[in-house]
Amino acid sequence: MDLFLQQVFNGIMFGSTYAIVALGLTLVMGILNIPNFAHGHLYMLGGYLLFFFGSTIGLGYWFGLIVSVAAMGVVGVLMERIVYRPLNDQPHINAFIAAVGSLLFLESFALVVWGSQGLRIPNPYPQMIEIMGITTSIQRLLVIIGAVLLIAGLHLFMKKTILGATIEAVAQNREGAMLTGINVNRVSAMTFAISAGTAAVAASLLSPIFMLSPSMGAILGMKAFVIVILGGMGSIPGAIFGGYLLGLIEALGGGYLSAAYKDVFAFGALILILSIKPTGLFGQKEV
Amino acid sequence: MFTKPIHTKLLYLAILAAALLLPWYVPDAYIFQIVTMSILYAVAASGMNLILGFTGQVTLAHGAFFGMGAYGVAIMTKAGIIFWLALPVSALIAAFIGLLIGLPTLRTRGAYFAIVTLCFGVIVWIVSGNWVELTGGHNGIFGIPRPSPIPVPFFGQIEFFSQTSMYYLSLAVLLLVLFALYRLVYSVFGLTFMAVRNNEPLADSVGINTYATKLISFVAGNFIAGLAGGMYAAIMGAVSPSAAGYMLTFNFLIFVILGGMATLPGPVVGAFAIPVLMEFMQFLDDYRMLIFGALLIVVIIYFPMGLVGGLRRLNQKVAARRQQKVSESGHASR
Amino acid sequence: MLRVESVTKRFQGLVAVQDLSFEIIKGEILAIIGPNGAGKSTVFNLITGTLKPTSGQIFINELDITGAWPHQVASKGISRTFQTTSLFDQLRVIDNLMIGYKWRTKLGFWNTLFHTPRWKAHQAETYQRAMETLKFLGLAEKHDQFVPALSQEEQKRLAIGIALVCKPQVLLLDEPTGGLIQEETDRVTDLIRRVREQGTTVCLIEHKMQMIMGVADRIVVLNYGKKISEGSPAEVQSDQAVIEAYLGGEVHA
Numbered sequence: 001m002d003l004f005l006q007q008v009f010n011g012i013m014f015g016s017t018y019a020i021v022a023l024g025l026t027l028v029m030g031i032l033n034i035p036n037f038a039h040g041h042l043y044m045l046g047g048y049l050l051f052f053f054g055s056t057i058g059l060g061y062w063f064g065l066i067v068s069v070a071a072m073g074v075v076g077v078l079m080e081r082i083v084y085r086p087l088n089d090q091p092h093i094n095a096f097i098a099a100v101g102s103l104l105f106l107e108s109f110a111l112v113v114w115g116s117q118g119l120r121i122p123n124p125y126p127q128m129i130e131i132m133g134i135t136t137s138i139q140r141l142l143v144i145i146g147a148v149l150l151i152a153g154l155h156l157f158m159k160k161t162i163l164g165a166t167i168e169a170v171a172q173n174r175e176g177a178m179l180t181g182i183n184v185n186r187v188s189a190m191t192f193a194i195s196a197g198t199a200a201v202a203a204s205l206l207s208p209i210f211m212l213s214p215s216m217g218a219i220l221g222m223k224a225f226v227i228v229i230l231g232g233m234g235s236i237p238g239a240i241f242g243g244y245l246l247g248l249i250e251a252l253g254g255g256y257l258s259a260a261y262k263d264v265f266a267f268g269a270l271i272l273i274l275s276i277k278p279t280g281l282f283g284q285k286e287v
Numbered sequence: 288m289f290t291k292p293i294h295t296k297l298l299y300l301a302i303l304a305a306a307l308l309l310p311w312y313v314p315d316a317y318i319f320q321i322v323t324m325s326i327l328y329a330v331a332a333s334g335m336n337l338i339l340g341f342t343g344q345v346t347l348a349h350g351a352f353f354g355m356g357a358y359g360v361a362i363m364t365k366a367g368i369i370f371w372l373a374l375p376v377s378a379l380i381a382a383f384i385g386l387l388i389g390l391p392t393l394r395t396r397g398a399y400f401a402i403v404t405l406c407f408g409v410i411v412w413i414v415s416g417n418w419v420e421l422t423g424g425h426n427g428i429f430g431i432p433r434p435s436p437i438p439v440p441f442f443g444q445i446e447f448f449s450q451t452s453m454y455y456l457s458l459a460v461l462l463l464v465l466f467a468l469y470r471l472v473y474s475v476f477g478l479t480f481m482a483v484r485n486n487e488p489l490a491d492s493v494g495i496n497t498y499a500t501k502l503i504s505f506v507a508g509n510f511i512a513g514l515a516g517g518m519y520a521a522i523m524g525a526v527s528p529s530a531a532g533y534m535l536t537f538n539f540l541i542f543v544i545l546g547g548m549a550t551l552p553g554p555v556v557g558a559f560a561i562p563v564l565m566e567f568m569q570f571l572d573d574y575r576m577l578i579f580g581a582l583l584i585v586v587i588i589y590f591p592m593g594l595v596g597g598l599r600r601l602n603q604k605v606a607a608r609r610q611q612k613v614s615e616s617g618h619a620s621r
Numbered sequence: 622m623l624r625v626e627s628v629t630k631r632f633q634g635l636v637a638v639q640d641l642s643f644e645i646i647k648g649e650i651l652a653i654i655g656p657n658g659a660g661k662s663t664v665f666n667l668i669t670g671t672l673k674p675t676s677g678q679i680f681i682n683e684l685d686i687t688g689a690w691p692h693q694v695a696s697k698g699i700s701r702t703f704q705t706t707s708l709f710d711q712l713r714v715i716d717n718l719m720i721g722y723k724w725r726t727k728l729g730f731w732n733t734l735f736h737t738p739r740w741k742a743h744q745a746e747t748y749q750r751a752m753e754t755l756k757f758l759g760l761a762e763k764h765d766q767f768v769p770a771l772s773q774e775e776q777k778r779l780a781i782g783i784a785l786v787c788k789p790q791v792l793l794l795d796e797p798t799g800g801l802i803q804e805e806t807d808r809v810t811d812l813i814r815r816v817r818e819q820g821t822t823v824c825l826i827e828h829k830m831q832m833i834m835g836v837a838d839r840i841v842v843l844n845y846g847k848k849i850s851e852g853s854p855a856e857v858q859s860d861q862a863v864i865e866a867y868l869g870g871e872v873h874a
Contacts, residue, residue, distance in 0.1 A: 035398045037405070086588045091484075096345045096401050097544055097587045104537060104580030112573045222409060225402045233398075260417040267406035274403055275391030467734060474740075475719050475726070475747050476733040478712070482720045485709045492669060492703075493783060494695030494724030503730055 002133050007251045009134050015247020016147030020202040021220060022227040022239040023154065024195035030171030030234025031191045032084060034095040038102035039199065040221015041110075042079075044214065046072045046200025047207040048110055051121050061124040065204045069197050076196030080189045103218075110214035118211030125208075143205045150201055151240060154194075158236070167191055171234040219263060226270040306458060310451045319450060321566065323522060325559045326457040327515045330464050332542040332554035334511030339540075340548035341472055342504040343484025344393070348404035349539050351411035352509040354531020355381040356516025358415065361428040361526045370434035374517040381513025382506045389505040394498060408533045416528040427527030431520050453522050460518055461555075464511055468551060471507075480504055481549075541579050545586055547593030556595055622647045622822060623699065623791050628667055628677030630660075630846075637663045638846040641677070645791060650813065650823045652833045655843035656866060661826045662704055664843070665793050669701050670694040681791070696724050700784035701793040704826075706776050708768050708783070715764040717779060718751035721786040754786045757819075758812070774805040778812060785816060792816060794825040798832060810836050834858070842866070 025039045049071050054064025083102055087095040125138035158164035170177040170187045178184055210216075227246055231238025250262060313319050335349045359377025364370055392403045415422045422428065434456070436444040447453055471477050482490040483497050483504075490497050520526050529535070539554075546557025561579075568575050590597050623645040630638040638660045645651050653661050666672040668679055670691040678687045681697050689697075700721075709717050726743040733740055755761045758778045763771065771779060777797060784792055797813065798806040810832055817823050827833050833840065833854070840857045842850040844866040850857050857863055 029398070033398070035402055037401075083584055083588075090591065091343065092398075093339070093343055093345050094587050094591055096398070097540065098584045100347070100537060100540060101580050101583030101587065104576050104583065106580075108573060108576035108580060112577055219409070222402075222406055226406070229399065229402060258417075260413065264410050264413050267410050270406055271388070271391070271403055274395070274399060470736065471730070471733055474733045475723050475728045475744055476730065478716050478720050479723055481712060481716075482709055485711045486707060488671070488691075489703070489707045489709065489783070490720070491671075491691035492695060492701050493721040494692050494787065495720065496690075496692045507730075 005132065005134050008248065009136060009140075011248035011251030012244065013140055013143050013247070014251060015244035016144050017202045017206050017220075017243075018223060018227060018247050019240045019243025020147055020150060020198050022224040022231070022243045023151070023236060024198040025221075025224045026228045026231065026234055026236065026239040027167065027171055027191050028195045029228055031167070031174070031188055032095075033174065034084065034092065035099060035225065036102075036195075037096070037099040037221065038079070038106055039195070039224060040217035040219070041103050041106035042072065042075065042196045042217070043199040043203045043220055044110060044212075044217030045075065045106055046196070047121075047203035047212045047216070048114055048119075049200065050204045050207060051114070051119055051212060055121060061122075061208070065201075068204060069200045072200035073193040073197040076192035076194070077189050079196070080192035084192075085185065085188070103221075107214050107217070114212070114214070116214060118213045120211055121208045123208040137209070139208050143209070146201065146205045150198065154198070155236075163187075163190060167194075168236075223263075223266055226266055229270060230273060303462075310454060316450065319454065321562055322559075323450070323454045323457055324519075325562050326454070326461050327519050327522070328539070328542060328562070329555040329558035330457075330461050330518070331512045331515035332539045332546070332558045333461075333464055333468060333551070334508040334515070335539045336508075336543045336548055336551075336554045337468060337472075337480070337511070338504050338508040339543060340550070340553070341477070341480040341484065342501055344501055344505065345401040346404045346505065346508070347401055347533070347536055347540075348388070348408035348411070349508075349512050350533055350535030350537075351408040351531055352381040352385060352512035353516035353519070353535060353539075354411060354415060354526075354528075355384060356513030356518075357520040357526045357530045358422055358428070358516075359513070360517035360520040361431050362421065364432050364521070365428060365430070370432070370521055371437075374514065374521075377517045378510050378513035381516070382510035385506050385509030386502065389502050393501040393505060405533070408536055412528060412532045415531045422528070425528060427525060427530075429525035431524045431526070433524075434521055447521075457518055457522070460514060464514070465551060465555070472551065484549075541583060543593075544583055545579075545593050547595030547597075548591075550592065550595040550599070553593050553595040557593070560594070622682055623668070623824075624680045625664070625668065626678045626680065628664075628674045628679065630663055630667055630672060631675045636846055638667065638674075641843075641846070641848055643841050643848060643851060645822055645824050646839075647790075647822055648817070648820070649838040650817050650825070650836055652837035652840045653824065653826050653843060654828075654830075654833060654840060658845075659843040660846040661843055662795055663846075665701055665795055665826065668694070668793065669699060692724070695787075695789075698790035699793065700787065700789035700791070702780045702784050702795055702797060704795040704799065706773075706780050708776060708780055710768040713765060713767055714760060714771070714779060715748075715751055715755065717768065717783050718754050718786045719747050721783040722747045722750050725787050751786060754782050757785075757815070758782045774801055774809065777801065777805075777809055781809075781812065781816070785821065789821060791822045791824060794823065794827075796826055796828065798827065798829060806832055 021039070021043055025036065028036050028039065046068060049068035050064050053059050053067045053071070054061050057064075059067060079102060083098050084095060087098055123137070123139050125142060127138050128135055129138060129141070158168050166177070166182055166187055167190065170182060170184060174184065223246060227239055227242035231242035246266065250266070253265070309322065310319070313322065331349065331353050335346065338344050338346045356377045359380050360370065360373045363373035363376065388404070388407055392400050416425050418424070433453075434447040436446045438444045445452070447456060472480070479490065479495050479500050482495060483500050487497050516530065519530060542557030542561055543554045544557075545561060546555065547553025565575055568578075571578070586593060592599070625644070626642050628638060628641050629636070641664065653664060655661055663672065667674050670686070670689045670693065673688050678685055680686065681699060684697065686694055686697055709720060726747055727739055728743050728747065732743075752761065752764065755764050758781070760775060760778060760782070763775070768776065768779070781794065781797060794813070798809045801809065806829065813823060813825065813836060837854055839852065840854055841848060842857055842860070842863050849862045849866055850860040852860070
């Protein structure tokens with residue numbers, strides 16, 4: 001029973017990360033109708049920027065986190081401006097290819113700057129605590145609480161601010177939003193900033209527990225795609241629900257499946273579901 | 288209808304002659320190996336170009352289908368099946384698995400297909416590294432035999448033990464693939480690929496089965512990838528998961544885009560120019576992918592037709608200016 | 622020859638077309654008119670299989686084509702154009718037309734790969750038919766140009782040509798003169814008449830009343846997805862329901 005609870009706890013922790021990363025991705029895909037293949041790599045870069053600001057410069061964990069999230073927001077805006085906006089009027093596949101270019105660029109950037117060997121961010125809260133029979137570190141608990149706070153904050157932002165409402169409107173219906181006179185370019189840039197910033201939050205929360213490596217974004221990014229497609233593009237509840245679900249399935253199924261094939265099942269499930277329902281589990285929109 | 292100007296034909300003939308005589312003026316075994324690999328990459332990239340460039344479907348599993356061909360030949364020839372049977376069978380397996388993946392996913396438009404193929408590429412890569420009984424795991428398979436000699440009446444037999452003979456075999460495969468693609472693409476049938484890429488609803492409305500067109504393109508492109516992979520296994524004598532990896536897909540993508548997508552010479556130019564460039568850029572080491580990643584973005588934004596497309600446009604401009612000059616001088620003399 | 626029988630289309634509770642029945646008679650020019658949002662384009666999309674009707678049936682020569690795929694409908698001899706001029710704008714003019722003729726031929730994968738005798742014959746036939754159509758459209762000398770080099774009117778003509786090249790039985794034209802000035806409209810209208818004289822039945826959606834009254838044999842009037850009137854131009858013009866629908870909504874001159 002304890003082992004089961006422990007696995008559930010781990011599942012929720014990974015699910016928190018998945019949910020945040022998928023959240024940022026679903027917004028971008030809903031807004032721009034293009035798959036940002038580099039989204040996982042934004043997560044990776046967020047982790048490294050925390051290392052840079054927190055450890056290399058010495059701002060410490062919390063201050064480093066704030067600075068790295070802000071810096072990633074800028075990176076998001078730059079990415080939208082430099083890579084995607086010039087391709088707005090061109091065939092969609094050109095933007096797909098540019099996304100692959102960004103992915104290669106970001107990964108080799110991290111490789112060049114920080115090297116291929118794993119880096120460790122000092123864990124600010126390594127103390128262990130025990131709740132309900134589960135032994136865990138405070139940092140792991142922080143991942144879960146941080147994710148809940150971020151999701152709640154983002155929800156409030158979407159529902160209570162005009163900018164948030166605008167983003168949601170564009171995500172759900174780009175043409176309709178354009179007709180009502182919304183500046184879609186500004187919304188796109190803001191969405192990229194939020195998307196990259198939230199990915200950095202997820203990376204900052206999780207990276208004191210695991211090593212940083214330039215390739216860590218690739219698989220996570222793909223899992224985010226799986227979640228977004230299953231949850232429906234542009235759907236925030238779908239991304240959150242799907243994120244926690246995937247985390248739990250992996251944690252609980254991990255004992256029965258071999259570790260090497262764990263990812264195969266997630267991607268296999270995606271192909272299978274798309275075969276049966278080509279528009280995703282909850283989605284209606286074709287992109 | 289689809290003819291090329293005479294000077295372009297002459298250029299192609301010169302390149303062909305240079306390629307045929309290459310073993311005489313490139314004695315360096317290492318460079319020779321790079322050129323042979325480039326031929327195979329050109330074959331695979333041409334297959335990707337059929338799907339991506341001409342039909343407009345972003346496939347990100349091309350390395351996986353290349354790997355299926357490579358592992359297919361490796362496994363079959365190790366099991367005693369002759370290469371000349373193993374190669375087409377491996378390519379057919381790649382094509383068939385492509386059909387299975389394409390059937391459900393090509394009904395959807397755009398992003399879904401790209402994402403699913405990316406995921407499928409990763410699956411194949413993971414499986415190739417972990418299914419030890421079949422693929423040898425991370426060590427891969429080595430000691431793959433060379434193709435058996437072909438008996439030729441009155442002549443003896445053609446043997447494939449030397450690097451030179453494998454070079455000519457690869458060149459023959461490339462020429463055959465380009466010839467087939469040339470026939471397919473420059474025809475009314477080929478126009479339907481471009482119709483699907485350009486305007487799918489209109490293609491539908493003029494009686495083109497767009498779904499079947501995409502499937503044919505995807506299956507044919509994967510067959511070509513499998514063919515290239517099978518040749519790779521025979522030449523290298525060994526395969527490892529990197530021959531099925533998604534980095535390979537990205538390399539093919541770079542060849543196609545920088546060389547010029549939706550042009551037949553584009554992927555060939557890319558597959559030859561870029562590995563050579565990378566050799567010269569050896570000192571840059573890790574920076575190479577940084578540069579090519581950035582280059583991919585710049586080219587797709589400003590020169591979406593790549594190097595070959597850019598040269599063609601330049602050629603047209605020169606031709607137009609010359610014509611203008613001729614007509615001007617004609618007016619002057621009057 | 623083409624019969625729409627009590628067809629209804631709902632979009633998430635919204636009724637776009639309601640219990641609509643009408644017939645296109647061989648050799649005529651039928652116009653479908655109605656205020657904006659009356660469901661005219663939806664009717665075309667339902668006939669051509671782009672949309673599936675919620676209920677009702679569609680027949681061509683008594684053959685049920687309800688729910689068929691667009692490419693299947695096209696191969697039954699029903700061609701269409703789109704409201705926004707839809708062309709293969711990355712290709713040359715002649716290529717646009719050859720694509721339109723392809724389904725009539727056996728220019729498939731294997732025939733093309735092996736250049737069979739059949740391929741040679743059909744490829745030549747396709748080219749010939751495309752050039753013939755270009756002459757009919759008055760675009761023969763532009764066959765080698767790319768689509769963006771054409772004027773707006775020429776593009777509209779080409780769009781009709783793509784639909785016409787395969788010798789369809791019925792040609793559905795969605796606002797063939799939309800956005801054109803009077804002079805250009807007259808020329809395209811003339812082209813439509815010549816299409817009918819060639820033996821192709823025409824059904825068109827249009828806003829320009831003067832043009833419709835001049836060219837159409839019969840008119841079907843839609844309002845809010847329902848047929849409110851049908852008959853000759855004169856009959857429709859004097860129909861009280863039509864006058865009310867137009868005065869109540871927008872007036873199109």
